[in-house]
Amino acid sequence: MSDLILTPNIKNADDFYAELLAAHEGLEKADSDALNARLVLVLANHIGDSTVLTDALRAAALTDS
Amino acid sequence: MNKIFETPLYGYERSPDQDSPTPVRHKVIVIGAGPVGLAAAIDLAQQGVDVVVLDENDKVSFGSRAICFSQRTLEIADRLGCGRRLVDKGVLWDRGKVFFDDRQVYDFNLQPDEGYANPAFINLQQYHFENYFVERVRELQAEGAPIEIRGRNKVEAIGTHEDHVRLEVETPEGPYTIEADWLIACDGATSPARRMLGIDFEGRIFEDNFLIADVIMDADFPSERWFWFDPPFNRGQSALLHKQPDNVWRIDLQLGWDIDKEREKRPENVIPRLKAMLGDDVEFQLEWVSIYTFQCRRMESFRKGRVLFAGDSAHQVSPFGARGANSGLQDTDNLCWKLKLVLDGKAPETLLDSYNAERVYGADENILNSSRSTDFITPKSEMSRILRDAVLDLSEHYDFARPLVNSGRLSQPCTYDGSSLNSADALNGPAGTRPGSACPDAPLGDEFLLPKLAGKFTLLTIDADAPDTLEEDGIEVTRLALSVKDDMTLALKRRYLGDATSAVYLIRPDQHVAARRDSYEENTFRHAIRRACGKE
Structure with a gap:
């Protein structure tokens, strides 16, 4: 079990960000929302660890600090 | 020929109680001859307790209603002497298909674990279930057991007293009064008994309506559970198709909350819906149509003095997961x-307060599971719909998403974790048999374990010594000595030992584990017996 990583962890961050935008390019809002939802689920399954997932939900809510 | 549910099975007969100058006092009265009331009465009569069942009707339930009975229910029915009948008549199934919109997204096989006398589930109309239980009542009567079913005996008033209850009962020949030491109210979701006692029914977590149809057809659909999310023939809602015995198919169509029930029930509205679902070329006959309305809620307490509530009178859940009759x-x-x-x-x-504590725990577990299924099936917000649809779309392509699909989590026996009747776990054994668990079955040569644990306190020893009998303050415990040497399938070892090499289990009459340890120690087990009977 490892902790949620909240320090920079993506190599070539600009490349990833461009890839993320490209995936949404040309999509209607509904299709973009669906893509994001599927992406969250794919990533969540990859992580698996429930502590990390709980921490990630909390981090994303921006209510902690 | 009349259908089974149109024939009076326990027609009104005058009871000597109606001519008694003073009210006759029985040990136990049960209100309601549904599955739960009949089970209570048979259980008590088998233990020699004088019990009278009062039912305002004289027939088994109209239409299929509860159809899916779990392994635990079949094990309980075995103990009540009717399990075999249910399994012989029921439809066994272990495969299912999930559809989303206009396509199948995946199919599954429940792949039942080997080594149980009973299947994981059977489908059987509630009227067959009740009919077999009434047969069992007749057998017990023939053996002289103190059990009666009084048809068309409608309870009009309940008076509660310190040490008894007093009932005013209406019959076709006028009213009479009877008394009982204890009353068990199994009179269903609308429980008149609950209302008469002025007890509130708490929580309204979720409400919905379902069109439920029993359809007779010679279709070659396999005996599988088919579940649709948002199908073209029932937009924005769900649908379920399940096979029952006698070529009867059960169809549940979710309708939503704000509907005109009378209108939806008319054949001219029902038949086009079914044709859209089954295909225009399928010939079918409607046996029964009903609108089923449910709420997820329970009573705050299942015991009020001398009155005990059981089944739907005490708690209600959604139909997803077969958690009504089974609970x-x-x-x-x-x-x-x-x-x-x-x-x-x-x-x-x-000790009866532990009934309340343990079964409230069970009801809350069912309500939680049922609410989660409902949230998945009927998303409450735009984003919950987007996430739900994402799960279903992913499930078509990837295995990982399938456990997230929730069309109902099927009923499992409740483990009474934290019950005051449990002793602390003192065995490094499997989690599935920790104190509070319902004992899992296991093959013993040509026989099975559970029938040997029925209806009494048992000291189950596996490669451990213990006395053959033990008595603690009036409670008799008998030993069942087993060894892994005879455990050809290793099911006993897998389910009761795990990493341990020996074990002693104290098992309650309802086949739940009260205590376990690697070896027998008299003082520990005497305490455990007292604890399991509410004496510590």
């Missing part, structure tokens, strides 16, 4: 041995 049977399974000990003066009346 009701777990209620009476939990209650009846306790009531017997209290009636015999072998346990304090407070």
Whole structure:
């Protein structure tokens, strides 16, 4: 079990960000929302660890600090 | 030929109680001859307790209603002498398909674990279930057991007293009064008994309507559970198709909350919906149509003095997961041995508070599971719909998403974690048999384990010594000595030993584990027996 990583962890961050935008390019809002939802689920399954997932939900809510 | 549910099975007959100058006092009265009431009465009568069942009707349930009975229910029915009949008549199934919009997204096989006398589930119309239970009542009567079903006996008033209840009962020949030491109210979701006692029914977590149809057809659909999310023939809602015996198919169509029930029930509105679902070329006959309305809620307490509530009268859930009748049977399974000990003066009346605690725990578990299924099936917000649809779309392509699909989590026996009747776990054994668990079955040569644990306290020893009998303050415990040397399938080892090499289990009359340890130690087990009877 490892902790949620909240320090920079993506190599070539600009490349990833461009890839993320490209995936949404040309999509209607509904299709973009669906893509994001599927992406969250794919990533969540990859992580698996429930502590990390709980921490990630909390981090994303921006209510902690 | 009349259908089974149109024929009076326990027609009105005048009881000598109606001519008694003073009210006759029985040990136990059960209100309601549904699955739960009949199970309670049979359980008590088998233990020699005088019991009278009052039902305002004289027939088994109209239409299929509860159709899916779990392994635990079948195990309980075995103990009540009717399990075999249910399994022989029921439809066995272990495969299912999930559809989303206009396509199948995946299919599954429940792949039942080997080594149980009973299947994981059977489908059977509630009227067949009740009919077999009434047959069992007749057998017990023939053997001289003190059990009666009084048809068309409608309870009009309940008076509660310190040590008894008094009932005013209406019959075709006028009213009479009877009394009982204890009353078990199994009179369903709308429970008149609950209303008469002025008890609130708490929580309205979710409400919905379902069109439920029993359809007779010679279709070659396999005996599988088919579940649709948002299908073209029922937009924005769900649908379920399940096979029952006698070529009867059960169809559940979710309708939503704000509907015109009378309009939806008319054949001219029902038939086009079914044709859209089954295809225009399928010939079918409607046997029964009903609108089923449910709420997820429970009573705050299942015991009020001398009145005990069981089944739908005490708690209601959504139909997803087969948690209605199955949990009701777990209620009476939990209650009846306790009531017997209290009636015999072998346990304090407070033992019945553990019925409330354990079955409230079970009801909350069912309500939680049922609410989660409902949230998945009927998303409450735009984003919950987007996430739900994402799960279904992913499930078509990737295995990982399939456990997230929730069309109902099928009923599992409740484990009473934290119950005051449990002793601390003192065995490094499998989690599935920790104190509070319902004992899993296991093959013993040509026989099975569970029938040997029925209806009494048992000391189950596996490669461990213990006395053959033990008596603690009026409670008799008998030993069942087993060895892994005889455990050809290793099911006993897998389910009861795990990494341990020996074990001693104290098992309650309802086949739940009260205590376990690697070896017998007299003082520990005497305490555990007292604890399991509410004496510590």
